[in-house]
Amino acid sequence: MEEFIGAWTARHGATRDRLLPLLHAMQEEAGHIDDAWVPAIAKALNLSRADVHGVVTFYHDFRRVAPGRHVVKLCRAESCQARGAAAIEKAAAERLGVAMGATRADGQVALEPVYCLGLCAIGPNALVDGRPVARIDAAALERIALEVAA
């Protein structure tokens, strides 16, 4: 990862305000931000390790362990709840065999909460590997389950 950080900072700069863009880029590249990489990030941006650790842990987006091969981000916010999201969440957890907020033991799929995708009139909504899916009902859930089984 040190090489990646070096190349990235050479291109985009190494000032403190580059920290979030760098973390996004690393997660895009590697899927997560491993604790082992924190010292290299700190060194590259001239920050303390505690500082970097504090930022990584503050933001919900940054994962410290590798995610599932597929990620289903299911909206839990009010407008989706008004359209039955709580029942869909329960059904999704059962069908996918993984609790909300967890990655299945075989690493195949993670079910993550998201609080609003801005699709609030057509919920319940999800991002399935980044692809927006709306009006999720039992049939749509089954399609998602088959998709992430692959």
Added chain:
Amino acid sequence: MTRVFVSRDMASVALGADDVARAFGDAGCEVVRTGSRGLFSIEPLVEVETDLGRIGFGPVGPGDVAAVLDGAHAARLGKVEDLPFFVGQRRFTFARCGVIDPLSLADYAAHGGWQGLGTARAQAVQQVVDTVKASGLRGRGGAGFPTGIKWQTVLDAPADEKFIVCNADEGDSGTFADRMLMEGDPFCLIEGMAIAAHAVGARHGYIYIRSEYPFAIATMRAAIAASAHIVAPFTLEVREGAGAYVCGEETALLDSIEGKRGQVRAKPPLPALQGLFGRPTVINNVLSLAAVPFILAQGADAYAAVGFGRSRGTMPVQLAGNVRHGGLYEVGFGITLGELVNDIGGGTSSGRPVRAVQVGGPLGAYFPPSMFHLPFDYEAFAAAGGLIGHAGITVFDDSVDMAHMARFAMEFCAAESCGKCTPCRIGSTRGVEIMDRIIGARDTSHPEDKGKVSTGSARTGEGYLDRALYSRAPNRIDVSIEAQTSLLRDLADTMKYGSLCALGGFTPYPVLSALDYFPEDFGASAPIKEAAE
């Protein structure tokens, strides 16, 4: 070759617009991808260019191409702008959204684009600020602070460097106007920011967009690159959020851009004087900035002529949740809540009675239909113990459990607290525990409510709150509904007055409004309204 228009908005794509666009392309049509018109019950929507204008068909699927092209399809809508949902709107900010190709500079210019910037650049900077002041424009991000006064402060602050920051964090559930504008008319936001930069003397701007909006991020980046030569020497960049709701608070947002944890700063100093990197900074919501090109091009009076009381101009209202005709409805202030929910929204999509609406996102109050006479106006909502916020209206039918919604408000606050103040950080977790006890006691005395689905506690980890609750000596807690309800009111009071920002300070709004208007869901037999102010 027939020209057809299909939206590329994230909501339209979620409903299948990409497949529809592909099918028309395969049939030999020229497909123009636009933003969304803003009415989701007719999406996926295709508009066909004819001698009579653009004729809409929706909802359609990829199998409907032939029937649409010969004009016989049953989902023929006629001209979209003639539909009842659109005739009553005043589209000042969203005039182009859904009509033009969002990334076509030619389209933008042909539909009045850059006129506001041209006017502004021909004027002295004070005159530009005066025009914004005279328009009566108030910040659309929630607090409703007069935009012109904010700009004046930044204009008057002496500094070698100033910044324009656009708050596109739009974290409130039930809101999507910022997203729709960035995806459907990104040059409008860029023009508004360039006008602000000219007015206060800033050279660089940031657009902070939440990571949950990948389409908006991509569209804004492309639009910035395409229009760089027009707004030069002003420069712009997009910064992507990282899933923290509190980063929508302006000072937390600035810290986040600076590469720090998104923690709220104490004010003063105001961001207008010491904002980003300590420099004077204009920070405005997407809709505030996007209203400015119209104001400069058409004049302050044209904007201020519409509105109600001290709320001038239009508000892009977002109808969301369990509503039949959900979408974006831009209208002058003063329309009533009931008109919005029942007449325009058409009631619930489930067909059941409306029981509650939440206005203004997760920090906004829940109102029953008995409050539907309220006019959409900052002052009227504040007086009724609520807020307009970013003008999202989330509709619930009669299957909603308001105690669960109150619990969710506390849970959300606990998950999203920046951690700076104790009433917010700790109080919200205690609030979830109290709600669990109230719901538990209610369901023991009214076992018929037991089957309702509970929303777990995802971010705090499986069963965490249960353990926290039962690890204390249960015999020391008075778990009666009366005792817990008064404890809840106490806690709400502490949060309201002891929090630095509106996350901790306003979470009591949804909680107490649910309790006051729907006491039966909290196990009370008679209304318990005495503590309502």
